[in-house]
Amino acid sequence: MTSTGTTHLLTDVRPLGADPVDVRIEGATIVAIGAPGTLDADGARVLPGAGRVLLPGLVDLHTHLREPGREDAETVATGSAAAARGGFTAVHAMANTDPVADTAGVVEQVWHLGRDTGLVDVFPVGAVTVGLRGERLAELGAMADSAAAVRVFSDDGRCVSDAVLMRRALEYVKAFDGVIAQHAQEPRLTADAQMNEGALSGRLGLRGWPAVAEEAIIARDVLLAEHVGSRLHVCHVSTAGSVEIIRWAKSRGIDVTAEVTPHHLLLTEDLAASYDPVFKVNPPLRREHDVQAVREALADGTIDIVATDHAPHPVEDKECEWNVAAFGMLGLEQALAVVIETMVAPGLLDWAGVADRMAIAPARIGRRAGHGRPIAVGEPANLVLVDPQARGPVDPAASSSRSRNNPYAGRDLPAPVVATFLRGRPTVLDGSLAAPLAASRP
Amino acid sequence: MNRHLLSAADLTHDDAVLVLDTARELAAVSGRAVKKLPTLRGRTVVNLFFEDSTRTRISFEAAAKRLSADVINFSAKGSSVSKGESLKDTALTLQAMGADAVVIRHSASGAPHRLAHSGWISAAVVNAGDGTHEHPTQALLDAYTMREHLADGAGDLAGRRVTIVGDVLHSRVARSNVLLLHTLGAHVTLVAPPTLLPVGVATWPCEVSYDLDAPLPASDALMMLRVQRERMDAAFFPSEREYARRYGLDARRAALLPEHAIVMHPGPMNRGMEITAEVADGPRSVIVEQVTNGVSIRMAVLYLLLGGAEPA
Ligand SMILES: [Zn+2]
Numbered sequence: 001m002t003s004t005g006t007t008h009l010l011t012d013v014r015p016l017g018a019d020p021v022d023v024r025i026e027g028a029t030i031v032a033i034g035a036p037g038t039l040d041a042d043g044a045r046v047l048p049g050a051g052r053v054l055l056p057g058l059v060d061l062h063t064h065l066r067e068p069g070r071e072d073a074e075t076v077a078t079g080s081a082a083a084a085r086g087g088f089t090a091v092h093a094m095a096n097t098d099p100v101a102d103t104a105g106v107v108e109q110v111w112h113l114g115r116d117t118g119l120v121d122v123f124p125v126g127a128v129t130v131g132l133r134g135e136r137l138a139e140l141g142a143m144a145d146s147a148a149a150v151r152v153f154s155d156d157g158r159c160v161s162d163a164v165l166m167r168r169a170l171e172y173v174k175a176f177d178g179v180i181a182q183h184a185q186e187p188r189l190t191a192d193a194q195m196n197e198g199a200l201s202g203r204l205g206l207r208g209w210p211a212v213a214e215e216a217i218i219a220r221d222v223l224l225a226e227h228v229g230s231r232l233h234v235c236h237v238s239t240a241g242s243v244e245i246i247r248w249a250k251s252r253g254i255d256v257t258a259e260v261t262p263h264h265l266l267l268t269e270d271l272a273a274s275y276d277p278v279f280k281v282n283p284p285l286r287r288e289h290d291v292q293a294v295r296e297a298l299a300d301g302t303i304d305i306v307a308t309d310h311a312p313h314p315v316e317d318k319e320c321e322w323n324v325a326a327f328g329m330l331g332l333e334q335a336l337a338v339v340i341e342t343m344v345a346p347g348l349l350d351w352a353g354v355a356d357r358m359a360i361a362p363a364r365i366g367r368r369a370g371h372g373r374p375i376a377v378g379e380p381a382n383l384v385l386v387d388p389q390a391r392g393p394v395d396p397a398a399s400s401s402r403s404r405n406n407p408y409a410g411r412d413l414p415a416p417v418v419a420t421f422l423r424g425r426p427t428v429l430d431g432s433l434a435a436p437l438a439a440s441r442p
Numbered sequence: 443m444n445r446h447l448l449s450a451a452d453l454t455h456d457d458a459v460l461v462l463d464t465a466r467e468l469a470a471v472s473g474r475a476v477k478k479l480p481t482l483r484g485r486t487v488v489n490l491f492f493e494d495s496t497r498t499r500i501s502f503e504a505a506a507k508r509l510s511a512d513v514i515n516f517s518a519k520g521s522s523v524s525k526g527e528s529l530k531d532t533a534l535t536l537q538a539m540g541a542d543a544v545v546i547r548h549s550a551s552g553a554p555h556r557l558a559h560s561g562w563i564s565a566a567v568v569n570a571g572d573g574t575h576e577h578p579t580q581a582l583l584d585a586y587t588m589r590e591h592l593a594d595g596a597g598d599l600a601g602r603r604v605t606i607v608g609d610v611l612h613s614r615v616a617r618s619n620v621l622l623l624h625t626l627g628a629h630v631t632l633v634a635p636p637t638l639l640p641v642g643v644a645t646w647p648c649e650v651s652y653d654l655d656a657p658l659p660a661s662d663a664l665m666m667l668r669v670q671r672e673r674m675d676a677a678f679f680p681s682e683r684e685y686a687r688r689y690g691l692d693a694r695r696a697a698l699l700p701e702h703a704i705v706m707h708p709g710p711m712n713r714g715m716e717i718t719a720e721v722a723d724g725p726r727s728v729i730v731e732q733v734t735n736g737v738s739i740r741m742a743v744l745y746l747l748l749g750g751a752e753p754a
Contacts, residue, residue: 199642205551205575208641224604319530321550
């Protein structure tokens with residue numbers, strides 16, 4: 001059992017914030033948990049936890065790794081490195097690559113790239129429709145049956161706006177326990193939209209992206225999911241109205257889950273007044289009122305998970321006029337920091353809650369049995385060691401991502417990730433990659 | 443004054459009155475046989491136009507030349523703005539050329555703001571119209587024109603009533619005018635079909651009416667905005683004819699105005715759409731004067747932003 005990996009002894013760590021224990025990891029597995037000082041350090045590399053918090057490795061249901069096609073923005077390798085440094089042990093790679101991940105061939109390619117890098121488990125998301133064009137279904141079954149075993153399907157970046165197509169997709173994936181992750185955006189209401197529609201967009205002269213364009217699609221989709229008895233996941237919920245609709249749907253027993261991004265937990269539309277496209281994102285940053293609503297929804301479980309929508313873009317796609325800039329911002333490396341700042345510090349979530357929203361629930365939605373597991377003997381050692389006290393200004397240049405479109409640049413935030421373990425192997429130690437990236441990718 | 447003029451909101455009451463007073467002094471120059479002042483000799487003013495506007499460009503060019511500045515016209519229209527890099531690259535080029543002021547016109551809202559605040563350039567930036575955001579020198583020349591007719595060319599516009607009619611949603615002129623006129627103490631009423639008013643207009647420092655006839659008897663100035671016929675295709679209104687009937691200015695409506703009221707238009711006009719030829723060319727119309735005043739206002743803005751100082 002212990003032949004493959006190093007043996008580690010984490011001393012004085014607090015699983016999910018509970019009383020301190022020592023945790024012994026052999027190979028890929030947690031083999032012993034005991035009171036501090038009671039475990040055998042024999043043959044183990046000892047990592048003093050100093051009372052820090054131990055969480056299951058984080059799972060991101062919404063990551064743009066850009067490979068294949070936009071390796072100038074990110075690769076599976078650089079995105080995996082950023083993920084590991086953010087405390088993640090698994091990410092779901094969105095399908096809007098070039099070529100689109102709409103065939104078994106492309107999802108297997110991405111899956112293999114993830115395996116070769118080996119810093120996180122990369123689970124490809126399959127496109128719902130061919131080429132994300134919203135015209136006909138992609139071969140969802142082939143992607144499900146491929147080596148990548150796709151369970152999450154999404155046209156993210158675009159909305160499956162055709163109601164019949166959405167209905168069919170919801171129905172079809174029931175055959176292999178899949179889920180449709182909808183990017184809820186009514187396209188006609190958001191043509192050329194640039195920022196949240198409200199008093200500020202009117203003042204800035206930027207075309208508005210109204211809340212109703214998100215809420216109308218969510219309302220339609222939860223009703224469709226109810227009608228056909230399917231599983232629906234709502235990407236990046238950004239408005240108070242969306243929260244109300246999802247709360248209502250859950251109260252009716254509809255099988256819907258929802259995510260919120262770190263940036264929608266922290267940032268508001270006011271940042272658009274700078275016309276700095278680093279704050280241009282889809283769905284757009286909303287009002288303070290919406291930020292409060294999504295925080296409360298994440299606390300009470302109406303919103304099930306935090307997902308990053310990590311969206312790397314090269315400098316030239318952001319260092320330009322707002323109108324022509326790309327949508328999206330980085331998220332992997334600061335996701336946990338933002339959750340600590342917005343949820344843990346104000347007392348909205350405890351550490352068990354963080355583990356649920358960032359590891360257990362996303363793994364359950366993605367049907368990834370090896371992740372989001374309890375911290376217990378016999379469980380896979382996918383873990384992240386968290387220092388809740390450490391903080392400092394965010395330096396985009398220090399990122400492992402290939403891109404620099406970090407909306408938190410210069411902002412004082414927690415810097416919590418001390419170490420990350422993927423099946424017993426440290427991918428991050430002392431906040432840095434355990435091995436240089438080039439070495440970890442043959 | 444701020445170092446840049448990006449928004450009418452950048453101007454305090456005193457700033458705005460100073461620009462108007464300065465423009466009035468400079469206007470006297472335009473009346474002389476020798477129209478040039480040596481004030482900006484050796485300074486370089488770049489007209490950076492990413493969007494066609496011969497009228498505005500010529501106005502700024504004349505203003506800069508009358509102050510003896512060196513003028514470079516940089517027309518970037520047609521270059522690949524879609525990729526976006528061109529704004530930065532162009533800025534770096536202008537910086538290398540030693541531009542003291544950059545007058546920028548751009549189809550993207552906020553482009554002047556980006557130019558001024560991205561650290562690419564050290565020149566003073568003047569917004570000559572950005573997307574659907576603002577056009578502050580247009581608002582200044584409008585205020586100047588109003589002040590000449592309604593306030594004896596001095597002080598502010600306290601208590602004057604200004605009605606602005608038309609496509610407020612897409613109008614940078616309306617945004618800048620509401621801000622500046624409010625600063626100068628005027629009461630502004632916006633008139634438009636609800637589809638052509640932005641969400642949140644209720645938070646603006648003005649009143650809103652969907653009916654044009656109602657505010658006319660109390661208006662000192664009436665400003666008609668250009669309405670593009672294409673808006674009809676995006677369902678902002680049902681037909682040209684219906685728009686003209688409900689929101690156009692014809693002789694019947696003009697007769698509802700008080701005796702002293704003036705009629706304005708930032709140009710270019712859609713005759714027959716928002717204004718009839720009869721009214722546009724009629725005795726209340728100050729539309730040609732607006733163009734003349736534009737040069738004086740732009741002279742004043744360049745003079746004040748560049749401090750009238752010696753070459754750097
Ligand atoms: Zn999306």
